[in-house]
Amino acid sequence: MIGERAYIGIGSNLGDRIKHCQETIGAISDIAGVTAIRTSSLYETAPIPPASGGWFVNGVVSVQTQIKPGALLLELLRIERSMGRAAERARGEDRSIDLDLLFVGSQIVEQPDFVLPHPRLHQRRFVLVPLCELDPDFRHPVFGVTMRQLLDRLDDPSLVRLVVPAVRSVESEEDS
Template sequence: MMVRAQRHPPVMAYIGLGSNLADPHAQVLRALDELALMPGCTLCFRSSLYATAPVGPVAQPPFVNAAASIATTLTPPALLAALQAIEHAHGRVRDGVRWGPRSLDLDLLVFGELTLHTPDLVLPHPEIAHRAFVLVPLAEIAPSRLLIPGQGLLVDLVAALDGLQDVQLIPDQAGPP
């Protein structure tokens, strides 16, 4: 008897992108293109690019950030592995330094309505509500009524930003496709 793999309907997932090394602008644009090519995924929207100040104790250059939405049939761990493979292809080295400079950072922010806490993956992203460099690009492409599980509505999270985090639109960028 042959058993067929069960196919699940696609889930909408949101990904944050960032880079501050090795031509960050090009790194993020190339990664957005690569997201569109991932098996089991369809790129739905991509935000404009934003210039942002780094967060954390390590002195480093400014970041280029963006967000993307994909419809995916991958599981969260499989999607995380695919994102980390793209990071690795861009020269990302995970050396244990938190909030340090990086050639490419792809964060799985939200995966449908799923809440998950494993040693390798926390969903939604645990810092999403406090990071303008994530919320501003995300608000450009996601419905304002998007519910971030356990955090609240996207529109409310954006409204609650403290205004101290500098997020600047990079001019002359194509917005959502």
């Protein structure tokens, strides 16, 4: 399957956070048109206020896909809802699962309700650490710098600590 590499941020700060993230990885791998799943390790990270449910578990999933970005986002929203996340949600609220479409290749989308690349990923250590684990040389299509360069210049003192090394990696036969 030829398509584009997409990167999806995953996170949870309610309930069995690790289990929620692992179940979500399985659900992402079940999306029609998605192959070559790679996952970062899972990291525990401090919540960004106003979240009060406790520390997050975060990671990044990399997939090969032929799905258009908007359709992929809808699939991610469907997975969130199936795991108990309300369709209406406020930024920063506690959640059993949170999925963010970070990149789809080098595509740039600017719509009122959908921006790609994710508009705040370059400000978040909890996104850049697992992104660098998967693909430190991937270039941000707007800023023109690598994920490693974004992480190295980041002014974010938040703690990101490893909790589960390399959760799961499912590569298609084409990618082996």
